[in-house]
Amino acid sequence: MRLYTPADADALAALLTGSSWPFHGRPGVDAEAARGMTGGFHGDGVRAFWIGGALGVIRLVDLGDPTAVVDLRIAAAHRGRGLGPAALRFATSYAFAGFPGLRRVEGVTRLDNTAMRAVFTRCGYVKEGHHRRAWPAAGTWHDAITYAVLREDWASGTTTPVDWAS
Ligand SMILES: CC(C)(COP(=O)(O)OP(=O)(O)OC[C@H]1O[C@@H](n2cnc3c(N)ncnc32)[C@H](O)[C@@H]1OP(=O)(O)O)[C@@H](O)C(=O)NCCC(=O)NCCS
Known part of the structure; x- marks a missing residue:
């Protein structure tokens, strides 16, 4: 996995415009929007990595906070080829190993994004939140699901369940 730098902005814009992103706020990204988005892939507390050359990108933000x-x-x-789980495992380890103040890594996805939800679970993330009608898309509202992994669970290879009864 190679660290993204601002010199990669054109390649990132090509990735963003080259596919449909049905579970993101902007399913189709045009060239102008893509150029604007590239600024969010580097900077303070942000690290992004290329997946498989330039087949994908994984980004961590808020790395200076307790939760990234x-x-x-x-x-x-x-x-559907297993690139997602490999990338998420790498990024999770990178975050905890490199940022000692980090307690948790969190991600949010749409209820119907079964691929991403499977990837989170496969990588030791636990469902922590279910936000009804929180994700706007094409004239409707989807439920949003939050997953997170704790530093201690990452270190020990276990998963601490949420105490829903309390
Ligand atoms: C979500 C995403 C990161 C998952 O990464 P991936 O490399 O495809 O993950 P996997 O190969 O492990 O596939 C995960 C599951 O989804 C299924 N899947 C993924 N893409 C699929 C596709 N195009 N067609 C059919 N099934 C697919 C896989 O079969 C697998 O199912 P399983 O858990 O029953 O084995 C990737 O599909 C993606 O980039 N999607 C678009 C962007 C997106 O939704 N990002 C998440 C935003 S929060």
């Missing part, structure tokens, strides 16, 4: 947030995108032609 992760987001990943794989080009349409390369989905």
